[in-house]
Amino acid sequence: MGNKIIRALVFIFAFAIVGYAIVQYGVLSARNAGLVSFKLQKPDFHLTPWVYVLYVHIVTAMLALAIGPFQIFLKQSHARRRRHRLIGYVYIISVSVSGIVSLYLSFFATGGWIAGLGFFGLDILWVAATWIALRKIIVKNVQAHKAWMLRSYALTFAAVMLRIWLGPLVLILGDFEAGYRVVAWLCWIPNLIVIEAVIRTRIYKMVVGAKL
Secondary structure (H helix, E strand, C coil): HHHHHHHHHHHHHHHHHHHHHHHHHHHHHHHHHHHHHHCCCCCCCCCCCCCHHHHEEEEEHHHHHHHHHHHHHHCHHHHHHCCCCCCCHHHHHHHHHHHHHHHHHCCCCCHHHHHHHHHHHHHHHHHHHHHHHHHHHHHCCHHHHHHHHHHHHHHCCHHHHHHHHHHHHHHHHCCEEEEEHHHHHHCCCCHHHHHHHHHHHHHHHHHHHHHC
């Protein structure tokens, strides 16, 4: 029952953020988004070409965020295997593009170099975990592939956690930039810690089960 609730929450939060991104950046104007409007207050900030890179990041990141739960949670059958592989390649391409353009965005991060370094580290680990997952399945190491895909999606889910943490942090610290410096790290490090605990618990159960 607990696992079903967790899966449902992942789907709900992932698609809630995807929906928000579509409305905010697709239907409305990017200028009205909280982050962009804050940046526009800075006299030395130039909207272009930054905003175009931001759109590439948002589209590809949201695609990866939407794809991930289906790849991770749906049971694989022989009939679904080809679809899983094709959608998996879309996920890998989406993460790769989003992660690479995000390296550029990290140099202009709100909150200065502290926030920028947090996002830079996230981007490097995000792309690396995804490509390691691909490498593992190429050599037919299915269990390792699953573990690395969990790590990859935990980092993809930073898009959700950033928005969950940012509001309370800004209220607590009383400053948007201060909150952004913290959330640049808080949106992904706890994700990795939690998913690593999940992975190691699964491995432990498999080893114990094999011995019994």
